[in-house]
Amino acid sequence: xxxxxxxxxxxxxxxxxxxxxxxxxxxxxxxxxxxxxxxxxxxxxxxxxxxxxxxxxxxxxxxxxxxxxxxxxxxxxxxxxxxxxxxxxxxxxxxxxxxxxxxxxxxxxxxxxxxxxxxxxxxxxxxxxxxxxxxxxxxxxxxxxxxxxxxxxxxxxxxx
Amino acid sequence: xxxxxxxxxxxxxxxxxxxxxxxxxxxxxxxxxxxxxxxxxxxxxxxxxxxxxxxxxxxxxxxxxxxxxxxxxxxxxxxxxxxxxxxxxxxxxxxxxxxxxxxxxxxxxxxxxxxxxxxxxxxxxxxxxxxxxxxxxxxxxxxxxxxxxxxxxxxxxxxxxxxxxxxxxxxxxxxxxxxxxxxxxxxxxxxxxxxxxxxxxxxxxxxxxxxxxxxxxxxxxxxxxxxxxxxx
Numbered sequence: 438x439x440x441x442x443x444x445x446x447x448x449x450x451x452x453x454x455x456x457x458x459x460x461x462x463x464x465x466x467x468x469x470x471x472x473x474x475x476x477x478x479x480x481x482x483x484x485x486x487x488x489x490x491x492x493x494x495x496x497x498x499x500x501x502x503x504x505x506x507x508x509x510x511x512x513x514x515x516x517x518x519x520x521x522x523x524x525x526x527x528x529x530x531x532x533x534x535x536x537x538x539x540x541x542x543x544x545x546x547x548x549x550x551x552x553x554x555x556x557x558x559x560x561x562x563x564x565x566x567x568x569x570x571x572x573x574x575x576x577x578x579x580x581x582x583x584x585x586x587x588x589x590x591x592x593x594x595x596x597x
Numbered sequence: 598x599x600x601x602x603x604x605x606x607x608x609x610x611x612x613x614x615x616x617x618x619x620x621x622x623x624x625x626x627x628x629x630x631x632x633x634x635x636x637x638x639x640x641x642x643x644x645x646x647x648x649x650x651x652x653x654x655x656x657x658x659x660x661x662x663x664x665x666x667x668x669x670x671x672x673x674x675x676x677x678x679x680x681x682x683x684x685x686x687x688x689x690x691x692x693x694x695x696x697x698x699x700x701x702x703x704x705x706x707x708x709x710x711x712x713x714x715x716x717x718x719x720x721x722x723x724x725x726x727x728x729x730x731x732x733x734x735x736x737x738x739x740x741x742x743x744x745x746x747x748x749x750x751x752x753x754x755x756x757x758x759x760x761x762x763x764x765x766x767x768x769x770x771x772x773x774x775x776x777x778x779x780x781x782x783x784x785x786x787x788x789x790x791x792x793x794x795x796x797x798x799x800x801x802x803x804x805x806x807x808x809x810x811x812x813x814x815x816x817x818x819x820x821x822x823x824x825x826x827x828x829x
Contacts, residue, residue, distance in 0.1 A: 489654035531616040532659035570662035
């Protein structure tokens, strides 16, 4: 069987984890290509809807990486993200996707090696868990995505 | 308080039902409408646009994981307790097998009355009429008894705030300002006493309140209010 390569989405704060990823690159540190980064102005911007949407779009895992607790550029954004991640984990668990596919991490902008370590850790965890249960029906997901687009197009036509 | 405007918002408070219960309700269906309300349930973060987004996402994920996809159309109505906001849903409602509503019990029932062909399912448990004491904390204030006595009790309701709804309290279960049902719950009559003392109106407590006529409350059966001048 082909080795499973998971898709892991990383929601990274511009002021810490994103800069740490940049530093990891500058330091020529290797980290898994599985991790796809989405930059946020602050992890406080992350919404439960975004966290669930990545799984709907076919991600196998996701994590939110914010500043160290007490060091948030906007004071408490990372603490808010922490609570939202906790709730999203519960929702994923209830939905049968598995709460362990989502995690919250904290790091500073100077922690390039830690960024690479977290990327490896999360990729390994998801690899161990296997593909997301929704992937079995990937074709149908595409189908419903198309429908959604059609619906939005319809909506636009109606409002015009 | 920086945001005094948001300090107190009275509304109907509801709580989301567990996802597994909702999944069981929608089990027989493949296409459903998930309908939120921009009224009270949006303000108490239970059934607004954001919450229907989260719930729909969770339901789609759960069903997709079991290989039994669920098609969902999300809509958030201005209010579900007014016909004019429900009617526009007719344009697309027929394409769906059931309607899952995140409005309060009144909204859900009105929806069920107007859309006779659709099974209408509740996604929330409606709890009480209350206020947002702080961000994320709601507490009960009113039980809609239909005959307000707040002028006599310093603006604190003995029906909603006293666990026994006593009219001449407190009872013997009041201890250090707390109620015997729970050490975290304030004694309603202690609150009334403190407030009347602040206002210099303690003499109001000397007036014995008569037995309350509960016919204006639930005891009189379902209630109805008509204003002839407003009818068309």
